[in-house]
Amino acid sequence: MAWTYLIIAGLFEVVWAYFMKQSAGFTRLWPSVATLGFMGVSFALLSVAMRSLPMGTAYTVWTGIGAVGAFVVGAVFLQEHVNLWRVVAAGLIIAGIVLMRLAPGQ
Template identity: 65%
Template sequence: MAWIYLVIAGVLEVVWAFSMKQSEGFTRLTPTIITFVFMAASFALLSISMRTLPLGTAYTIWTGIGAVGAFAVGVFVLGEGASLMRILAAALIICGIVLMKLSS
């Protein structure tokens, strides 16, 4: 179950990062509320997963899912650029996530 909680926490991190962008510096109420609710849920699930998973593994995978997910949302939803270097960087993060999972 810890791995499921961790993956959900990572996905929620993407949601709160996107809603933070939409809040325009916390000047828009609804995206601001979504940011804080999903942030709290993400942290809570990360904390639960850390009951059994090592700190380094859990935190690395959580931030990796958030980073790659936020990159993907930026490219596919917000129309941000996807240069070869940015795609390579995301691919390397995914490789790191896979290696961290395999080492656990």
């Protein structure tokens, strides 16, 4: 169950990153409120996952999901630049997440 909480926490990280972008540096009220709300949920789920997962694993996977998810959301919804190097970098992050999951001692 900890991995489920961790994955959901990572997805909420993507959501709060998107709303942070929409908040224009916390100058727009509702995107700012959404950022803080989704951030709270993400941190809470991460903390629940850390009850049974090693901190290094949980934090690495959480940030990796957030990083790759933010890259995808930026490319798809915000028309941010995509090139081969950025896609390879995202692929390496995904590979790291998979290796963390497969590593013994989880």
